[in-house]
Amino acid sequence: MDTSFVRRPRQSWSRALAKTLCYRLLMVAITIVVAWAIVGDVSEAASIGLVANVVKTGTYYGYERLWDRVAWGLESA
Template identity: 65%
Template sequence: MTSTLGGLVSDRPHQALSRAVVKTALYRVLMVVVSVAVAYLVVGDVSAALSIGLATNVVKTVTYYGYERLWDRIAWGIPTAE
């Protein structure tokens, strides 16, 4: 196995795309619940809380997925089999 950029970027096999998608979806469901609960505590209105929670989490889902895929390519902190 080789790596580039002084061992920071790995070309080793990565987690399956389906695994990353499932991890992302489950994490976002949890975060939607948290966001809606916090929004409700702030605004006191269920409809507004749902709108806030859902809108912010759509953006966060896409961002997290990209971030996770990027980190999957960084070898730093992952022992290599030699």
Template identity: 65%
Template sequence: MGLRSRLRTPLQARRRVVVKTACYRLVMILVSIVVAYLVVGDVTDALSIGLITNVVKTLTYYGYERLWDRIAWGT
């Protein structure tokens, strides 16, 4: 049985995954900025760290969610 035949239709609409991802990332951006500020003590650096790392994390999370939503194992 090939990989294609083991995949299934996603349970969530793409729009729902995007909204969930965006809401989660907004909270995580705030957390990252606060932690970065506590570590570096500079607002500009904290904003840069918080924003850049979270752009990368958002894209990674979206891809991860989409991948697992197509795997039938364990459902």
């Protein structure tokens, strides 16, 4: 039986969530600035930045939690 996905997470869900939210806030700001430079409208840029990053936040959180359960490439403590 392959046990590479059975290992307990190394970080709590709250830590992973805090990291996710802080990272995504930074990404929202960057996306809004880039969108503003392209479309020239702050309101449209904010909409683009918020919608894109809500989707990406959920995706990143799930991705981070999945990788935290993969033992491949980690050395034993």
